Amino acid sequence: MNQVMFQMSFPTTYGKTRFTSMDDVKEKASQRQPDAVGLYAQCKMYGVGAKKCGEAAIDDIFESAKAGCSDAILYLGRLYEQGAGFIPKDLEQAICLYKYAYSLENADALHNLGFVLFSTVPNKKAIGLAMMKLSARFGSKGAQFHLNLLGDRLAGVEEMSFYDIPKSEFAFDKKVAKDAVTLYQVDLENVDDIKNGLLDVLVELGAGTFSETVTAFRFKFLRGREYELFEDVPFEEAFEELKRDKQIEKVDVSTLTNAYGHGAAEDTLYRAKFATQSKNLVTTDLNAMFADLGLDPNDL
Numbered sequence: 001m002n003q004v005m006f007q008m009s010f011p012t013t014y015g016k017t018r019f020t021s022m023d024d025v026k027e028k029a030s031q032r033q034p035d036a037v038g039l040y041a042q043c044k045m046y047g048v049g050a051k052k053c054g055e056a057a058i059d060d061i062f063e064s065a066k067a068g069c070s071d072a073i074l075y076l077g078r079l080y081e082q083g084a085g086f087i088p089k090d091l092e093q094a095i096c097l098y099k100y101a102y103s104l105e106n107a108d109a110l111h112n113l114g115f116v117l118f119s120t121v122p123n124k125k126a127i128g129l130a131m132m133k134l135s136a137r138f139g140s141k142g143a144q145f146h147l148n149l150l151g152d153r154l155a156g157v158e159e160m161s162f163y164d165i166p167k168s169e170f171a172f173d174k175k176v177a178k179d180a181v182t183l184y185q186v187d188l189e190n191v192d193d194i195k196n197g198l199l200d201v202l203v204e205l206g207a208g209t210f211s212e213t214v215t216a217f218r219f220k221f222l223r224g225r226e227y228e229l230f231e232d233v234p235f236e237e238a239f240e241e242l243k244r245d246k247q248i249e250k251v252d253v254s255t256l257t258n259a260y261g262h263g264a265a266e267d268t269l270y271r272a273k274f275a276t277q278s279k280n281l282v283t284t285d286l287n288a289m290f291a292d293l294g295l296d297p298n299d300l
Contacts, residue, residue, distance in 0.1 A: 008048045014039040015069035022049040038064025038072035055085040062183035070104035073097050076181060077112060086223045091120065093180050099172035111135035111143035117169075118150075126158040127165050134162040185221040188230070194238040197221050199247060199272050207251050207271040210239055249273045 011020050015035030019025050025043070028036030041060035044053040058079070064072035076087075077097030083089030095116055101109035114131025117124040135143035147154070179185075187193040201216040202208060208216065214235050218224055242248045251269040 008043065012039075014071045015064070026050075032063075034064045034067035034069045035071070037067075038069045038075070041072075042075060058085065058087070059183060062181060065181035066183075068104070070101045070106035070109065073104070073177075073181060074101040074106055074109045074112065077101065077109070080180065081112075081116065086225050091116065093176070096172045096176050097180055099170055100174075100177040102170065103172075107135050107138035108140045108142055110138070111140045111146070114143070115146050124169075126160040127169055129154065129157050130160045130162045130165060184223070188233050191234060191238050191241070194233070194235065195242055195247075198235075198238060198242060199274075202248060202270065202272045205271075207269045209269055210236070213239070213270070243270070247273055 008022075010022070011018055013019070015038065017028070017033070017035035019028070019036070019039065022043070025036050025040050029040035037060050040050065041057040041064065042048075043050040044057040044060075045055075046052065061072050061075055061079075065076050074097070077094045077100075079087045080090045080097060081094035095113065098109045098113035098116065102113060110131050114128040114135060116128070118128030118132065121128070132143045132147055136147055186197045197217055197220070198213055201220055202213055204220075205212065205216055214227070217235075218227065218230070222230065239248075248270045251271050
């Protein structure tokens with residue numbers, strides 16, 4: 001995992017909560033207080049005042065961010081900016097989260113947003129610089145550090161008042177932001193949600209074995225994380241219910257060898273039954289339309 005600068009001293013504020021000691025953080029985190037959960041997760045990721053857990057602690061960052069903790073949202077933005085573990089590098093996603101965190105009055109988020117714009121968008125250097133300068137005046141140590149680091153690179157950059165920055169520079173897609181702070185796109189404690197997800201990927205696959213379906217499910221809904229993390233998730237139970245309820249059906253492998261690339265050695269294949277029915281209905285409707293026009297579709 002790429003390193004993100006993280007230091008700790010008390011008293012400190014994370015999100016909207018002021019913490020007086022590491023014991024204070026741990027106690028509130030044990031009660032699942034969102035700000036404490038996010039702060040303690042960062043401590044565990046880097047072994048600051050807690051046993052180092054690395055990537056395993058990221059799940060709690062997502063929990064905190066989804067609950068609206070601005071510092072957890074900001075931290076996820078940094079991870080998207082750099083790419084880390086199962087979080088792919090995505091600068092647009094990072095910018096979206098920086099704007100989201102700033103909308104929650106997080107001064108450090110203004111610094112991160114400004115630095116990204118200054119560093120990566122040539123025609124927005126002035127905007128980025130104005131953001132960093134205001135963030136520094138708000139007390140952001142990160143902004144103060146970067147302004148000093150940039151030094152001579154600031155020469156020749158147009159001076160702009162922060163208050164002249166167009167409001168559009170702070171606009172963000174709330175749905176995109178929500179998706180970015182959501183760890184998984186399905187509720188793994190809800191069998192119906194799992195079943196709907198399995199059906200969804202089966203429709204996309206056309207046909208697949210149980211293992212292929214679960215693999216596709218992990219990549220579509222679970223950020224492609226290792227199957228071992230989900231050993232307690234009732235995938236087989238959900239799959240059996242889909243078969244029992246006749247929502248999926250077995251497929252003759254020989255009929256799909258050319259269409260889907262499956263050979264005779266494959267395990268039993270399944271496909272979503274409603275998708276097959278929908279296809280048949282479309283074919284029937286088309287045949288009826290051709291008949292009304294006095295045409296034979298085989299002649300086309």
